[in-house]
Amino acid sequence: xxxxxxxxxxxxDERVVPEGLVDARILxxxxxxxxxxxxxxxxxxxxxxxxxxxxxxxxxxxQLRRFRPDLLLLDMQMPDMSGLDVCRQIRVQAxxxxxxxxxxxxxxxRKKMGELFSAGASDxxxxxxxxxELIARVVVHLERWNSLRALRDYRERISRELDAARRMQVxxxxxxxxxxxxxxxxxxxxxxxxxxxSELGGDLWGMLPxxxxxxxxxxADFTGHxxxxxxxxxxxxxxxxxxxxLHDDPGALLSMLNERLVRLxxxxxxxxxxxxxxxxxxxxxxxxxxxxxxxxxxxxxxxxARLCDSSGFPLGVERGxxxxxxxxxxxxxxxxxxxxxxxxxxxxxxxERIGDDGLLAxxxxxxxxxxxxxxxxxxxxxxGITEGTPLxxxxxxxxxxxxxxxxxxxxxxxxxxxxxxxxxxxxxxx
Amino acid sequence: xxIHIDRAGGQIAMSGEFTFTDHIPFKEMVTxxxxxxxxxxxIDLSKLDFIDSAGLGMLLLARDxxxxxxxxxxxxxxxxxxxxMFTVTRFNTLFKVEE
Numbered sequence: 001x002x003x004x005x006x007x008x009x010x011x012x013d014e015r016v017v018p019e020g021l022v023d024a025r026i027l028x029x030x031x032x033x034x035x036x037x038x039x040x041x042x043x044x045x046x047x048x049x050x051x052x053x054x055x056x057x058x059x060x061x062x063q064l065r066r067f068r069p070d071l072l073l074l075d076m077q078m079p080d081m082s083g084l085d086v087c088r089q090i091r092v093q094a095x096x097x098x099x100x101x102x103x104x105x106x107x108x109x110r111k112k113m114g115e116l117f118s119a120g121a122s123d124x125x126x127x128x129x130x131x132x133e134l135i136a137r138v139v140v141h142l143e144r145w146n147s148l149r150a151l152r153d154y155r156e157r158i159s160r161e162l163d164a165a166r167r168m169q170v171x172x173x174x175x176x177x178x179x180x181x182x183x184x185x186x187x188x189x190x191x192x193x194x195x196x197x198s199e200l201g202g203d204l205w206g207m208l209p210x211x212x213x214x215x216x217x218x219x220a221d222f223t224g225h226x227x228x229x230x231x232x233x234x235x236x237x238x239x240x241x242x243x244x245x246l247h248d249d250p251g252a253l254l255s256m257l258n259e260r261l262v263r264l265x266x267x268x269x270x271x272x273x274x275x276x277x278x279x280x281x282x283x284x285x286x287x288x289x290x291x292x293x294x295x296x297x298x299x300x301x302x303x304x305a306r307l308c309d310s311s312g313f314p315l316g317v318e319r320g321x322x323x324x325x326x327x328x329x330x331x332x333x334x335x336x337x338x339x340x341x342x343x344x345x346x347x348x349x350x351x352e353r354i355g356d357d358g359l360l361a362x363x364x365x366x367x368x369x370x371x372x373x374x375x376x377x378x379x380x381x382x383x384g385i386t387e388g389t390p391l392x393x394x395x396x397x398x399x400x401x402x403x404x405x406x407x408x409x410x411x412x413x414x415x416x417x418x419x420x421x422x423x424x425x426x427x428x429x430x
Numbered sequence: 431x432x433i434h435i436d437r438a439g440g441q442i443a444m445s446g447e448f449t450f451t452d453h454i455p456f457k458e459m460v461t462x463x464x465x466x467x468x469x470x471x472x473i474d475l476s477k478l479d480f481i482d483s484a485g486l487g488m489l490l491l492a493r494d495x496x497x498x499x500x501x502x503x504x505x506x507x508x509x510x511x512x513x514x515m516f517t518v519t520r521f522n523t524l525f526k527v528e529e
Binding site: 224269341345 | 483488494517518
């Protein structure tokens with residue numbers, strides 16, 4: 001009895017193919033026309049209708065490109081190309097790296113089977129083909145392929161959306177033109193560092209222009225990280241800009257933000273927050289803090305770096321908290337460093353953290369010739385953070401530097417920056 | 431982080447580092463300890479080396495749970511970085527902290 005007759009005689013199974021699979025594209029590659037017809041007959045009996053054929057290896061490769069099958073039934077012995085070679089050639093193509101390939105073979109030689117799988121076959125069907133086995137294996141592999149594809153599509157979609165959200169979050173940060181403009185107007189330099197532990201972060205910092213060259217700098221850090229914390233940074237950004245009248249009064253701004261956030265945030269969520277108004281004309285800083293890490297301040301050319309008390313309830317924990325504004329001298333030659341705990345609590349290769357005191361010591365060791373960006377790079381290095389290091393927490397550092405007057409370019413570039421600013425942000429000209 | 435629970439005595443002893451990753455075990459532990467009868471719940475922090483803001487957030491959850499079930503929550507003997515975090519965030523005034 002021929003293998004072909006076998007198919008006909010035992011085709012009596014009444015299994016039902018799950019809905020959604022019968023539309024799958026199935027390619028049957030076999031040089032024997034009778035085999036092709038009978039395998040197709042078994043599939044059609046189970047309502048598979050999307051079937052294409054290839055008469056050999058070369059034609060299978062051609063059909064792969066044109067028909068783009070969801071599953072390939074491949075005969076092992078074809079005159080123009082062996083099933084092994086077809087498998088190998090399919091697997092090198094990224095689009096078909098996971099497509100199920102079921103190889104039909106008459107031999108059940110263990111060594112040959114090993115070769116078959118290492119060439120990329122997903123499974124095998126021994127000849128003579130048994131219809132129930134054929135259908136069962138086709139269904140298993142199509143289901144597996146479908147869930148793999150669904151998972152991959154889902155991951156790609158999420159990744160695209162996170163990417164878009166990340167770009168939006170980056171847009172919340174001060175743009176370089178605005179910063180440069182504020183720095184030049186106040187005759188100082190500003191440098192910053194901001195990196196999230198994942199696509200989205202719970203850190204936010206910003207610059208709020210006030211008047212006469214004075215400006216406010218805030219740095220916020222929401223509990224946790226990821227989507228939840230990131231959405232809270234958007235809320236906070238909107239709130240801060242809602243209270244423009246309070247931008248010159250740090251204590252009042254924090255008190256107001258706290259009242260709003262305490263009603264918005266769930267129990268267990270909060271933000272540490274530091275706000276400093278830099279008034280270069282008066283040579284004064286006005287600060288308020290809601291449990292943020294202490295700012296580090298160097299006062300005047302001969303000053304040593306020291307930690308500023310930053311104690312206070314984090315925003316969003318308790319109702320009715322009154323935050324106080326403290327004033328500090330900020331003469332020419334001074335430097336102010338704000339940072340989130342992402343740097344002070346970063347565990348280095350030995351699991352050690354630099355801490356507030358370690359940052360203080362590192363800043364004291366920085367020479368006066370370093371630019372604020374170089375100071376930040378130096379501090380990151382001391383903490384063990386390098387370019388590619390994955391960060392366990394979102395990390396933000398802002399350095400405001402009055403130690404040396406910034407290089408005076410012509411007034412034109414400043415005006416240019418101001419003009420661009422007025423065009424890029426609707427509120428910028430006010 | 432390691433947690434040792436003494437249900438009968440309403441005592442929890444935490445050691446190691448209390449961070450973002452301990453969210454689920456801590457929440458389960460809080461649910462469990464407040465489900466058991468008793469008056470005060472004591473969290474012993476004397477062997478806790480480190481707490482981050484997520485850890486502080488979880489303590490706020492425990493505080494909320496205590497309020498809801500009319501129980502007293504006591505944080506016992508914070509040291510080192512944990513103590514400093516309590517000071518800077520004024521958590522030492524939000525909780526009953528025993529030195």
